[in-house]
Amino acid sequence: MPKMKGAQILIECLQREGVDVAFGIPGGANLPTFDALYQSKIKVILTVHEQGAAHMADGYARASGKVGVCLATSGPGATNLVTGIATAYMDSIPIVALTGQVRTSVIGNDAFQEADTIGITRSVTKHSYLVKDPRDMARVVREAFYIARTGRPGPVLIDLPVDATVNEAEFVYPEQVDVRGYRVQAAPPVNPEQVRAAAEAIAKSKQPVIYVGAGVIHSGAAPELLQLAKTLNAPVTTSLLGLGAFPESDALSLGMLGMHGFEYTNLAVAECDLLIGIGARFDDRVTGKPDEFAKKAKKIHIDVDPSSINKTVQVDFPVVGDVKDVLRALLKLAKPLDTSAWLTALADMKRKYPLTYREKSRLLPQYIIQQISDATKGDAVVATGVGQHQMWAAQYYQFNHPRSLITSGGLGTMGFGLPAAIGAQFGCPKAVVWDIDGDGSFSMTSQELATASKHRLPIKVAVMNNEFHGMVRQWQDQFYEGRYAQSTLNPIDFVKLAEAYGCVGVRVEQKDDVRPAIDRAMRVTDRPTVIDFLVEKKEDCWPMIAPGKPHHQMLGTYEMLSKDGGVPQHRRATPDEESKLSLG
């Protein structure tokens, strides 16, 4: 057996896992790894900041469905990754983070650039490894990728002391992975009794609602979901991260539910007699007050992770298993339901309580997003930051395909948009990738324009520039009597910023210029474009259910806004026939 350095074994294993691109920054403790990468076929994308690297790996994974890889050196490199790893953890995204570490002989001595990376990341990783001996390298890398992508996916970190990467060992590739504490989690067996109980509950329902989360996307179960919805004639609502799992152009689509979900969608959930939760975790932004959530409904919960079940909302029919496996089993038992009266009632609710906004003298972000949705026909990959613009993107962009929305749902990480869009573009080189962002969010990681520019990525960034942390400002108006404690932002000239990085910069202040600017950005194919939309400064994101409140205490309803000039809105500027039906 030939001996190889630990770093060479690592790279050989990465290649066998199908890794084609990795995002990161070299430093003292990971130089051997970068040196081995330099001599490999893996494309290494140098980022400006390690947080960017983690978000890029995340965006790559969300868009492509493959495991994303990021690298950082020890100490500050590793700590800079933490926000990105936590973001991936909260949204169950498979990434592998490779961190440098000081030599094993000095671990614990407060050596230069030493941090207890395993300790710091323990609560935000699915699992982590410290490789002390290169003989363990191949097994660890194999297990890390396996654990990251199977079961409920999530980030895995491998901490690599310098000596484990420079010392030599025989390279023995483990063909099989066997982690005894993980056998069941990797592929939980579907219990036929649970499926039968769920099917019986479905057969009794007259007013069902299917509530879908990202688990459907992770599991690749969008076709089975569509089939189930069509078989049952059941309407489908999605969480923020579930957007795209079900085509919003379909008449059965109810769009997003929850805090900033549609009024009629939350009403539908309140009125349904059966809620079929699929690959969703009953997050507090979805449920509002948990005891009031879908109060009239029996609840089915299908999830790969048993700890998600009964965590916040008690359910009647749990089904543990991979969503795709469960849906296939369920489809064998499912019979068509007569839901025509229910669907008619829902159509009525949609007409009575549509999505709305009021025209203002300045540009409105909602209008801009409608135009982006229309210009891209809902076929783009859309990344977002976090805040009002994120909610407006969820409301006004029509998502029709899995993996078309790349957004930080669980952790709500501002600054996610641009690096995630870069990762998504590397994962899907042919896709049209937009980053719909806010000025506050975008500014947190805008330095990664350098990365996008260097690789001539044709990403389009739409900055909703309102010179506010808009969502904070909205809450301050709503709950803190308008005291704007540090929510006002210094104006930034994003056109100049874009040009400084070698990107195209466009400023838009007039409604008439919105569509031409979007169309222009769509024509730029050799560099990023940043559109600086100077929007209404104090536009609020409606409707809204205040935290912990039940759906019927919704603020910013159609009834309220229509008195003040609000008119019903479609999500696309020129709705096609189907999306007219779905008001999508």
Next chain:
Amino acid sequence: MGEKHTITCLVENHFGVLARIAGLISARAFNIDSLTVSATEDPTISRMTIVVDADAAKLEQVQAQLGRLIDVIEVKELKDADFVGRDLLLVRVVVNGAKRSQLEPILQRFGAKIAEGDESSVVVEAVGKSRALDELIEALRAFGIKKLVRTGRTALERSDK
């Protein structure tokens, strides 16, 4: 609040596992009464016995969350009739001359013994169920307790379970 439940876990016997479990417990704000860890007949596996104070819903969450850890091989709740559970108690009790004879019958009643001693005090050693040890401690208070330590519950399933 709920009631006491005994959970037994088989875990990988390598470094960092206890930290993972302790971290999970603190991050999820579970109330832990005691936790014991030791090697098993298989040197690659350790057994943990965790006593939690929880209602049924919380207990289900504790077990499910523990089960998510890759290093946890098996998690099981042990119901009262299903296991043999014992604590170890070591307590230094003040005993001078005549009082020593009063100590004997108490030790006999609880199956306890003197592990070591000098003129003024003895270390009493006792193994038993948690409640029996509580009673023993109460009985020893009259003598004066100088120092006390007890392990949490450690437990083994009864046969054929």
